[in-house]
Amino acid sequence: MSEIAKIQLGDKQYELPIITGSEDEKGIDISKLRALTNHVTLDIGFKNTGATKSAITYLDGENGILQYRGYPIEQLAEQSTFLEVAYLLINGDLPNKKELDYYTESIRHHTLVHEDMSRFFQAFPTGAHPMGILSTMVASLSTFYPESQDPNRAMADVELTITRLLAKLPTLAAMAHKYSLGQPLLYPKNSLNYIDNFLRMMFGLPVEEYEVDPVIADAMNKLLILHADHEQNCSASTVRIVGSSQANLYSSISAGVSALWGPLHGGANQAVIEMLESIRKDGGGMKKWIDKAKDKNDSFRLMGFGHRVYKNFDPRATIIKTACDNVLERLGIDDPILDLAKELEEVALKDQYFIDRKLFPNVDFYSGIIYKALGIPTEMFTVMFAIGRLPGWIAQWKEMVENNDPIGRPRQIYVGATRRDYVPMDKRS
Numbered sequence: 001m002s003e004i005a006k007i008q009l010g011d012k013q014y015e016l017p018i019i020t021g022s023e024d025e026k027g028i029d030i031s032k033l034r035a036l037t038n039h040v041t042l043d044i045g046f047k048n049t050g051a052t053k054s055a056i057t058y059l060d061g062e063n064g065i066l067q068y069r070g071y072p073i074e075q076l077a078e079q080s081t082f083l084e085v086a087y088l089l090i091n092g093d094l095p096n097k098k099e100l101d102y103y104t105e106s107i108r109h110h111t112l113v114h115e116d117m118s119r120f121f122q123a124f125p126t127g128a129h130p131m132g133i134l135s136t137m138v139a140s141l142s143t144f145y146p147e148s149q150d151p152n153r154a155m156a157d158v159e160l161t162i163t164r165l166l167a168k169l170p171t172l173a174a175m176a177h178k179y180s181l182g183q184p185l186l187y188p189k190n191s192l193n194y195i196d197n198f199l200r201m202m203f204g205l206p207v208e209e210y211e212v213d214p215v216i217a218d219a220m221n222k223l224l225i226l227h228a229d230h231e232q233n234c235s236a237s238t239v240r241i242v243g244s245s246q247a248n249l250y251s252s253i254s255a256g257v258s259a260l261w262g263p264l265h266g267g268a269n270q271a272v273i274e275m276l277e278s279i280r281k282d283g284g285g286m287k288k289w290i291d292k293a294k295d296k297n298d299s300f301r302l303m304g305f306g307h308r309v310y311k312n313f314d315p316r317a318t319i320i321k322t323a324c325d326n327v328l329e330r331l332g333i334d335d336p337i338l339d340l341a342k343e344l345e346e347v348a349l350k351d352q353y354f355i356d357r358k359l360f361p362n363v364d365f366y367s368g369i370i371y372k373a374l375g376i377p378t379e380m381f382t383v384m385f386a387i388g389r390l391p392g393w394i395a396q397w398k399e400m401v402e403n404n405d406p407i408g409r410p411r412q413i414y415v416g417a418t419r420r421d422y423v424p425m426d427k428r429s
């Protein structure tokens, strides 16, 4: 017998079905609430509201569990590759060798972007933030492939669009980086794998061969896997709601890039490093900064701490923290920022304010330190997050389309002025 929730409104009682997920999560299905009761719910920030049913990623915030299509993130980070994880998220299962080889080859042959796109860069002001460039360039891909704008396009066309996005995002990211340095753009090289190709476009120069450091490539692979999806986070929800209007995939992903840019979301990895640098310049006294973070009258927050879902450790932060030590040691880098980060974590986790609010380091707290060690400039950190999150955004968009989810259109509780008549100018005070 299916479970029900009962609500009492005045002298009437209503019954609403309870839905149980495959990991025994419970939800009250309120899809008929307004028709039944003429009431809507109010949940600002959707802290208690499920927006959809999804089979892509499972999070257990209390126990620090993260699984992509049922596979634990710890195993994927250790044993898989980013493109294999992209296939898993987007298609639902791990590929066999033939499927992965075909997938890899398809992506490899779409890494170039239209030559006209390289002229876009001349139009951006010097010092343009690469996230602003990336969201613009991704949206403009829809103009180079107008067939992608057809909401009734065949799934084969969608697969080609997905391949183009996965293939071209690293190229566009590297172009933004090279443009910011005033260095010549490097074309992708089909003889290289996905990550080596990206590293060469980012750090290579036309005047010499670029040697990929396996330590850096391995760290990059792990970081991209750890960022690949995170169920209905702010940017994934943005991609879904934009896509729910039947906007094309490029526009939906561009909207996701914009949402990710915010310092409360993916922009936090840049904000963490800037925060740690400020603390270091200020002499490194932790107490002053912890007190600022706790002071309601101070807008300062401990960037990289806290999470809407994880009320225990963020399993990604745990993996990245270990990778931090390994990467810095193997690259022979002694970065005082890492020591500062560890000290800040130690002090914060002993502070009652953080304990009471279950504020732990999240994925962004340590990732910037590795990116810095890999030679990625701070302003490119969130671009790295976007490259990692792209398969997740695509998977969420595809699931929304395949499930035929309706256009997203939340309700509200109106609290503004009640009806009043227009006042002619000469009657106004």
Ligand code: SDX
Binding pocket: 045, 229, 230, 232, 233, 234, 263, 264, 265, 266, 268, 293, 294, 300, 301, 302, 303, 304, 305, 306, 307, 308, 309, 357, 359, 362, 363, 364
């Ligand atoms: C990501 O959703 C996802 O899955 C996101 C992500 C993904 O993979 O997609 O995991 C990636 O975005 C990670 C989060 C990166 N952002 C930051 O590190 C920015 C700093 N963190 C906070 O701004 C905050 O913790 C959020 C935005 C992450 C979560 O905010 P919530 O869930 O809305 O929580 P809240 O703001 O209501 O905070 C609850 C309490 C408040 O205090 P009280 O009003 O109860 O007294 O905790 C406090 C907050 O003031 N608080 C913090 C804090 N985070 C929350 N206080 C100081 N420093 C912080 N970092």
